[in-house]
Amino acid sequence: MPFTDHERAYLDAQHIGRLATTGPRGPQTRPVGFKLNTDGTVDIGGIRLSSTRKYRNIRERPDTEVSFIVDDLEPDGPGAIAPGWGRGVEIRGRAETLTDTDPPLAPGAFSREVIRIHPRRIISWNLDPAAPELRGRTA
Template sequence: MGDEIFTAVEREFLSGQGLARLATIGPDGGPQVRPVGFVLDAAGGTVDIGGPRLAESRKYRNVEANPLVSLVVDDMTPDEPGAVKPGWGRGVEIRGWAETLTLAEPPMAAGFFANEVIRIHPVRIISWHLDSDRLQDARTVGEPPS
């Protein structure tokens, strides 16, 4: 696993972002979407979600009950020469499954974020307007848990 999960362009984009939206499935079967901080573990091919008191959150409990998640990281394409689709949106959607973990130390913002994380294992990755050679890319990169 690892670097082949995300393309070089996706890794560069994700590494430059700090905010995403995580969709989980609530106890009533409906979606819950929340803004979250995250870090990309390109070597491991995963994404870690962090936050203060994360283990007390609804999103954490949702993942413990149902591991299916979707994470969207997006922004506006720079309006500058050489940009792909200047002024348009660009981003990456990661559909997959997640697990809750307690790490020895937070993956980000030590002293503010808790040691608990939600780790996302990608199954499908969709990206758009990141690369002028491929304005949109969608591919399956993993398997859901059995």
């Protein structure tokens, strides 16, 4: 499993991230719904996903890596590592497009296409009280 327990707990509690792909006119970043899979891959879904530029960018450039980021501002409260500061996870890796696949969220609303990210590099910050600083590693 490429994710630490703190990263997994954080990602499991989130619902929206931002996916950056590269297209014919350069980089594109879009908000997306996602789910972290037990094998450490990330599935991204959407309404009519195969008609989107992000899906086509990946399908047309299968060897190009993507970046996926999930972050927020940490709320105040017990156990807060850096109240009011950002926390999150960036996942860099290879993405593939899948068809006729159950969507990671909203079955019946999301289409049966999925973007699956295979992590290569993981960077996280302000998630682990024992190591709150920016931490990057190869997955």
